[in-house]
Every structure is written in C-alpha cells, then in structure tokens.
Amino acid sequence: MTILMATPKNPYETLGVKQSATQDEIRNAYRKQAKKHHPDLNPGSKAAEAKFKDLAGAYELIGTPEERTKFDRGDFDQAPHQQPGGGPFYYETQNGPGARYSQSFGEGVDAEDLFESLFGNARGGARGRGGPRKPSGPEKGPQKGNDESYQMQVDLRDTITGVERQITLPSGKTLSVKIPVGVLDGNKLRFAGQGGPGLSGGPAGDVFVEVKIKAPENFTQKDSDLLLEFPISLYEAVLGAEVKVPTIEGSVMMKIPPHANTGKRLRIPGKGVFHKDPVSGMKVRGDQIVLLKIVLPKSMDPELEAAILKSAPGHSYNPRSEESESAA
Amino acid sequence: MTGTKSYALAEVSEIWGFEHAYVVHCVRSHWVVPAEPIEVRFDEEDVARLKLIRELQTELGVNDDAIPIILHLLDQLNYIRVSSEDWEKRSA
Known part of the structure; x- marks a missing residue:
C-alpha cells in the first residue's frame, strides 16, 4: 500500500480496539474501517484519505503479532513507512477523458442527457430545457463485457491464398484466426464473445483483430x-x-522487348494486392510492376570489351542529355 | 492516459513489488488490460489498478469473485464523478 504513516498515535485507539484485543479483532476492525474510508471509495475526500492513512499506519504497527510485540515494548520504527514504487491512488488516474477504464464504462451512455434529466429541473432548467423530467438514468442490469482490440501482422501472400493462424492473447486465451482471401489492410476481424467477461449475467465482450x-x-x-x-x-x-x-504466387514467364533500358516498367496484370474497386465495389487485385535494371557482368568479357572498343568511336552518346532520356 | 510512460512486466514487478504470477493473474482475469496489449506494457492507470486490487485482496480480504464487481462499480463511480463535475462546470 502506498501509504505514509501518520504522526504516531495510539494505534489501538485509532482502530477502536482494546489493548487486549486478539489479532483477529484488530484485523477485523482495520478492515471494517478501511473499507469505509478507502480513498477509492471516497474519491477526492481529503478527510477520508487522512483517516485511511491513520488506519493504515496503525495497522502497520499492530497488524501482526511481531510488530505488535515491538510496539507494545516501545521498540518500533516511527519513520514513515512506504511500500515500493509509490504513485497515485487509482481514482486519481481516472480523472480525465483519457482514462481508459472508467471512460470505457461510459461508452454508449450520454452523460449530458443523464445529468440533464436527473438535475436539470432542480437547477431551474439551467440549460433552457423546460417541461417534464425525463425518466432517470438507464438501469444497469446484465452488462456486456469489455471489447478488446489487437493488431496482427499478416504476410501479403496469406491474403491471396487465405490461411488459418493461432494467436495467443495477453490473457492466455488462444484464438484460431482465419485470414480470408482478399482481406484488406486495416480490416478488423471480430470474434464474438471472446473478450472480457460480462457482468451480472451479461454476455462476454468481443475481440477485434485488425489486420x-x-x-x-x-x-x-x-x-x-x-x-x-x-x-x-x-x-x-x-x-x-x-x-x-518471381511474383508473390510463384514465378511467371515474361517477355522483355528488345532495346529495353534500366527504368523500363513492365506490367503483370492481376498479381498485385487486393483493393476495393471504387466503381463496382468488388475486391480486385492490382498489378505487379517489374522495374528493369541492366546489370553488367561482374568480370568484363574480353570479347565484349573489344567489341565496345571497336564500335565506340563514332557511336558515343550522352546518357545525361534530354535526348537520351526520352529515348528510353 | 496516452503519452504516459509504460512499463514491461518485469519493471512493474521490480518497481512496485508485484509478484509476476499476480500480475499475470490480473491480466488473465481481465481485471487489468495492459495499455499496450500486444507488447504487454503497463501505464500509470494499470499500475494503480494493480495496487488497488492488491490492497483489496491482501489487506481488505476481498476474494477473487468480488474483485470484478468492485472494479466495475468503481469505474462506474469514477465515470459518473468526472462526468458530473464536467456537467456542473458547464451548467454553472
């Protein structure tokens, strides 16, 4: 517990027990009062926080037979005790719109309407609404568990053929994920009932896996x-x-026309990635673009070199000129 | 709590003294959902929630069955508290 012990007081008095109380009586007294004054049950109440710190400090002193014996004979550490790490109380992390846990509760609940209906009339219709009050807020019966979202990296080849994968969630649960043919980047696969457990008999949440x-x-x-x-x-x-x-589905034969140059693009239709055709709405595949790159031999063939030497005079050209670029 | 520091499981155990198995139990029970679920990294909210659960269990004697109910009610309380403060400010 991240608690600084308060100024030493008589811990028996603080906990409301006699000095002759048993350890069970001390523990029960502490638990009873700690539950009442816990800062997370009284968010924002400095009085509750101070009282809770007193209780925790007292319990540190006499909560175990060993510590109690030390205290009773006056041999106890009066230095503030602090458990490792420190940090805020839970409620202090739930104060803003970015608070993940409490704000996930609010999904689907219109707080504005809820408070307006509860308190709007009492404030004389502060926001200008008159007329009868709306029914008070929604009753909370069985509730669906939290949805969980994950990402999964998929090899492009697997989106062409489809594949089944086993994934293990942080909770330890294993899911069998079928990657459908034609799945698109950013598509979310839903696994109903595989998320957080429901409350009060409600159904479990869902798991969403983004591809x-x-x-x-x-x-x-x-x-x-x-x-x-x-x-x-x-x-x-x-x-x-x-x-x-090579294509992503194995090799295909392709004709390179004579006089092809580095940078020339040849197209293999239908060997690209699935996308949604904006006109038909159908999933169709793009193309593979083959970008040619001329590579000279690692060791120059003497006959080739001799031939080039022979033909170079009178046949030179400047590849950096506009004319040569347009010729490609 | 985007943009806050996050901690790996080993760091959370070392800094706050949580037993590894305890943290795993909290995650597997869906009481705590790591801020970065694939890399299993925890932010300040997760750590505060882990500390709260430890207090409830070890110091206040709350059993496993009651933990999700208490967490749910606390989240509900915090949501309503923050929403009502916000509503009051805007209605004033």
Whole structure:
C-alpha cells in the first residue's frame, strides 16, 4: 500500500480496539474501517484519505503479532513507512477523458442527457430545457463485457491464398484466426464473445483483430500495385528475352522487348494486392510492376570489351542529355 | 492516459513489488488490460489498478469473485464523478 504513516498515535485507539484485543479483532476492525474510508471509495475526500492513512499506519504497527510485540515494548520504527514504487491512488488516474477504464464504462451512455434529466429541473432548467423530467438514468442490469482490440501482422501472400493462424492473447486465451482471401489492410476481424467477461449475467465482450498486411521482401507496395526491381543482362536488354520473374504466387514467364533500358516498367496484370474497386465495389487485385535494371557482368568479357572498343568511336552518346532520356 | 510512460512486466514487478504470477493473474482475469496489449506494457492507470486490487485482496480480504464487481462499480463511480463535475462546470 502506498501509504505514509501518520504522526504516531495510539494505534489501538485509532482502530477502536482494546489493548487486549486478539489479532483477529484488530484485523477485523482495520478492515471494517478501511473499507469505509478507502480513498477509492471516497474519491477526492481529503478527510477520508487522512483517516485511511491513520488506519493504515496503525495497522502497520499492530497488524501482526511481531510488530505488535515491538510496539507494545516501545521498540518500533516511527519513520514513515512506504511500500515500493509509490504513485497515485487509482481514482486519481481516472480523472480525465483519457482514462481508459472508467471512460470505457461510459461508452454508449450520454452523460449530458443523464445529468440533464436527473438535475436539470432542480437547477431551474439551467440549460433552457423546460417541461417534464425525463425518466432517470438507464438501469444497469446484465452488462456486456469489455471489447478488446489487437493488431496482427499478416504476410501479403496469406491474403491471396487465405490461411488459418493461432494467436495467443495477453490473457492466455488462444484464438484460431482465419485470414480470408482478399482481406484488406486495416480490416478488423471480430470474434464474438471472446473478450472480457460480462457482468451480472451479461454476455462476454468481443475481440477485434485488425489486420496489418506486410509486403514480402524485395517487393514494394504502391497502392494496389506491387513493385519489383528486376535485374537483366546487357544482352537481354539489347536483344530482348523471355525470363522467369518471381511474383508473390510463384514465378511467371515474361517477355522483355528488345532495346529495353534500366527504368523500363513492365506490367503483370492481376498479381498485385487486393483493393476495393471504387466503381463496382468488388475486391480486385492490382498489378505487379517489374522495374528493369541492366546489370553488367561482374568480370568484363574480353570479347565484349573489344567489341565496345571497336564500335565506340563514332557511336558515343550522352546518357545525361534530354535526348537520351526520352529515348528510353 | 496516452503519452504516459509504460512499463514491461518485469519493471512493474521490480518497481512496485508485484509478484509476476499476480500480475499475470490480473491480466488473465481481465481485471487489468495492459495499455499496450500486444507488447504487454503497463501505464500509470494499470499500475494503480494493480495496487488497488492488491490492497483489496491482501489487506481488505476481498476474494477473487468480488474483485470484478468492485472494479466495475468503481469505474462506474469514477465515470459518473468526472462526468458530473464536467456537467456542473458547464451548467454553472
């Protein structure tokens, strides 16, 4: 307990017990009064907080036979006792709109209407509302438990084929999550009744798992298209070729036209990411964009070098000029 | 309580003297939902709630069955308290 012991008083008097009281009587007296004066049951009451500190201090002194013996023979530590860590009382953390626990209670409750209906007339219709009072606030019968939200990272490939995953929640509960084909980034999967337990016979809350899609290595996602930088040889660039290109669903054959240059983009339709078509509303897949990149051999072929040496005079060009850029 | 410092389970145990198993029990019972549930990190609200539950159990003799009822009533009390203060300010 984060309590500073108050100025030493007679703990027996503070707790309202005789000096001859048994340990059980002392504990019961402490519990009875502590429940009454606990700051979390009297939020904001300095008197209750002071009284509670007195009680806690007294109980520290005589709450166990060992401490009580020390106190009775005058051998006790009068220094304020403090448990590790410190920090506010719980109610002190629940004072603002950002308080997660108490504000989650208020979801679906219009506090403005509630107080207006309870006190509006008593204040002479302070907000200008006249007429009969509304019925008092909603009665709290069985209540649904808290909903819980989590995020789950999913490989893009799994959104194409669909997959089933087991996930373990912080509570230790295991959920079997079926990733449906075509699930979109940010989609939330709902698991009814898997959240916090209900109260007074109410149903359990739900679990929501938000899907965060991750593109595979080497691929870059741009909207619904997937971009892949793809190396080709000088010969393939000049002469054209048919090459095997990886997609997220395995390899496909693709034709590289003759005279292709670095930076040229070739499109493989329907091998991108699912997205919702704005016209039809259907889920359709984008494309894979293959970005060509000419790569020279690591060690230069002497015959190639000789050929270039032979043809270079009279055939030089400036790749940094506008003309050469537009030629690509 | 966004923007406040958060603590890993080991830090919470070390700083506030909570037993590891006690914190896990509170989370598994849904009495405390970590501010960062996937990374299991606790903020000031969570720590204060853990301390309150420990007081209720070890010092006031409240059993497991009564804990969620008390927490629910306290959350209700705090919600109404803050809302009524807000309403009074705006009605004044």
